[in-house]
Amino acid sequence: MTNPPAQERRLLDSPRVPALLLLVGVGFWAADFARPQGLLAAGTMVLDADRDGLSDRQERILRTNPDAVDTDGDQISDAEEVARQTDPRDPDSLPGFEPINVGMAACQGEGVLTVTSTIFLRSGNPHGLDVRFGAVLQGRLIPLPTGAILRASRIGILNASEGLLFVVQTPFPGGYVRAMGGLNLYATARDVIGGAVAADALNLVDFSGVTMSIEPVPGGQTGGVIYVPLTSGPDLPVSFNAGLVCWQGTSEVGSNGASSVQEVESAGCEPMDSSCSASDCASSVGTTIQILDPGVLIGG
Ligand SMILES: [Ca+2]
């Protein structure tokens, strides 16, 4: 994991400063996108060939087909599978009967970190939906201003296999994760009428200037994580090799407020259709990572 330069680190030592940076950043983007030309610019930048709510760039990171609404052919769109936290590439991975669910994904390009929050609402009544966003800094949950987030975002409302699907794409300045060393974002969604709640979290770190998402290892094994780069192909440094992913063996060594602190005990590139930098991956051994369990956000 790369630490920010000494000067930035001193600045960020104050627990209040990172939260302030984040809020100022969101405000900047909110102001930018509130202008009509900002909306036009955003519209031309975000390519979504199959119009399923996930950008082509995001689909490359999710390894779904950007030209097919339903990559695995199970009659549930890729975006709905992200929201309902099933595998959009496995037709045997099917959702349950939950009234509401939320799933987050992210991608980075052209200096922008785009966070996509997808919300599934079985009732299909948008007036009954309450969505909140936040970040975790130094273990503390910091709610972000919902109005500013939504004004800064591109919002899509799509039909789901049952009910409705909301897709909120929020741009953040791409340097945040590097400046802070790591950033955990979360979203919660509540069905106001039925009372059900759901949450998801994104755990982001920086590897030599590449923003990575820390994700569970495939297959639901415990005691490890994978690092998925949020850029792909030629946007990655030459040290990254395709067909591999940084696979880390971790053990929990404590907690920091809402986050679990885990020490990386082993790390290496393993076969998977992602990308891995062998030297960066190996250098993560001995570092600690902080992972937010979305369950704590909803008392689960
Ligand atoms: Ca798409």
Ligand SMILES: [Ca+2]
């Ligand atoms: Ca599907």
